[in-house]
Amino acid sequence: MSDRVAVxxxxxxxxxxxxxxxxxxxxxxxxxxxxxxxxxxxxxxxKSGALYAAGGSNWYGPAVWRSDDMGETWSHSSEGLTYxxxxxxxxxxxxxxxGPDALYAGVEEAGLFRSGDGGATWExxxxxxxxxxxxxxVPGNGGLILHSIxxxxxxxxxxWVGISAVGAFETGDGGTSWATRNKxxxxxxxxxxIYPDFGQxxxxxxxxxxxxxxxxxQNHCGVYRSADGGQQWQEITKGLPTQFGFxxxxxxxxxxxxxTIPMTEPEDGRVMIDGQAAVWRTNDGGSTWQRSGExxxxxxxxxxxxxEAMAVDRLDPVGVYFGTSTGQxxxxxxxxxxxxxxADNLPSIWSVEAALVS
Amino acid sequence: xxxxxxxxxxxxxxxGAPRRMEARGATVADVIADxxxxxxxxxxRLLDAGPSIRTHINIFVAGERAMLSTPVxxxxxxxVIPAVSGG
Numbered sequence: 174m175s176d177r178v179a180v181x182x183x184x185x186x187x188x189x190x191x192x193x194x195x196x197x198x199x200x201x202x203x204x205x206x207x208x209x210x211x212x213x214x215x216x217x218x219x220k221s222g223a224l225y226a227a228g229g230s231n232w233y234g235p236a237v238w239r240s241d242d243m244g245e246t247w248s249h250s251s252e253g254l255t256y257x258x259x260x261x262x263x264x265x266x267x268x269x270x271x272g273p274d275a276l277y278a279g280v281e282e283a284g285l286f287r288s289g290d291g292g293a294t295w296e297x298x299x300x301x302x303x304x305x306x307x308x309x310x311v312p313g314n315g316g317l318i319l320h321s322i323x324x325x326x327x328x329x330x331x332x333w334v335g336i337s338a339v340g341a342f343e344t345g346d347g348g349t350s351w352a353t354r355n356k357x358x359x360x361x362x363x364x365x366x367i368y369p370d371f372g373q374x375x376x377x378x379x380x381x382x383x384x385x386x387x388x389x390x391q392n393h394c395g396v397y398r399s400a401d402g403g404q405q406w407q408e409i410t411k412g413l414p415t416q417f418g419f420x421x422x423x424x425x426x427x428x429x430x431x432x433t434i435p436m437t438e439p440e441d442g443r444v445m446i447d448g449q450a451a452v453w454r455t456n457d458g459g460s461t462w463q464r465s466g467e468x469x470x471x472x473x474x475x476x477x478x479x480x481e482a483m484a485v486d487r488l489d490p491v492g493v494y495f496g497t498s499t500g501q502x503x504x505x506x507x508x509x510x511x512x513x514x515x516a517d518n519l520p521s522i523w524s525v526e527a528a529l530v531s
Numbered sequence: 532x533x534x535x536x537x538x539x540x541x542x543x544x545x546x547g548a549p550r551r552m553e554a555r556g557a558t559v560a561d562v563i564a565d566x567x568x569x570x571x572x573x574x575x576r577l578l579d580a581g582p583s584i585r586t587h588i589n590i591f592v593a594g595e596r597a598m599l600s601t602p603v604x605x606x607x608x609x610x611v612i613p614a615v616s617g618g
Binding site: 233236250258 | 540541544546572577579580581582587588616
């Protein structure tokens with residue numbers, strides 16, 4: 174496989190693919206795909222090479238789309254993507270993730286689905302819905318959605334999920350039983366109990382490249398790391414300009430490096446701080462943070478970046494990409510130090526993913 | 532046999548599916564089941580849990596707004612019409 178990068182951009186009006194050249198300098202925009210449906214997440218399955226896009230139509234409901242020719246032709250399915258005729262409606266799909274042995278989908282109203290046949294049919298992972306906390310789950314501003322799916326890289330029984338505004342859960346038995354993973358994470362908006370067992374507003378949960386125990390999360394109330402698979406979290410917000418943000422991305426090889434995009438607090442609009450666009454990076458597991466705005470607009474740039482809209486490629490140096498709610502995609506070829514605009518005037522962006530393709 | 536008219540945005544999801552199909556069924560639910568037998572997956576696009584017709588989908592039988600239980604007379608025209616909504 175050659176080392177060309179394709180950046181998948183899920184938008185409010187379809188999926189777009191940005192085909193990069195070998196130097197990640199010139200980008201060709203293809204799209205809109207998926208019939209203009211809102212697409213909340215898209216990936217390339219590294220095993221099969223299939224492109225998956227997750228979303229939902231206001232008219233026709235939720236679906237996961239699949240393309241085996243990098244977006245030239247598509248099929249879609251929602252077979253089994255249901256809680257049953259007596260259950261709540263599944264309105265849309267927010268996340269699609271390829272695990273070592275299966276494909277997973279996170280949906281609204283929050284729940285997890287698994288596909289063992291490449292997205293043709295889906296099976297509800299009922300163990301999560303049956304968790305005793307389920308009757309008390311409440312939505313965040315974006316709805317009651319399961320948005321983060323983090324499979325263990327080798328142990329197919331282990332998987333973490335993030336749900337807004339419920340928090341993180343882990344299964345160690347392939348989805349039959351689940352445990353909350355929120356110790357040490359604040360829920361400032363809960364004056365009765367700032368450290369509840371669940372009810373935290375996780376915005377994005379990611380795994381570092383350490384073999385399967387080191388997690389990071391951007392939360393409504395700060396940034397955190399956990400060295401033991403989420404059993405205990407340590408806050409690493411210090412050094413960032415705000416505690417609020419949506420996306421987070423982890424370095425594919427260095428477990429101490431992650432990127433986040435601090436935003437103004439919710440009551441201040443959830444946009445880039447002072448109208449100066451910047452991505453922040455730690456190279457020491459969150460002990461210190463560095464701001465990078467070089468190449469990004471530094472005045473009147475009140476950009477929004479949503480939880481799924483930042484991604485990294487696997488090249489060396491790593492490429493970092495993010496998309497905005499106003500249709501810009503920025504890319505960095507030097508691990509987030511300097512940035513260039515690689516696409517503009519797209520519809521409002523929900524998700525960005527980077528994949529190496531042949 | 533009903534004469535079913537399908538919207539462009541729906542048939543586009545199923546390459547090769549026609550805009551107009553004949554389908555058997557005593558009720559709207561039966562007609563949709565018959566369509567699904569020939570265009571697998573089309574039921575999921577039209578119906579939600581319940582089952583119920585999706586919120587922004589309208590089905591008319593002989594010019595009258597229909598529910599899943601609405602009878603479909605022999606030879607009736609059935610229109611599937613997505614709501615005019617969105618932005």
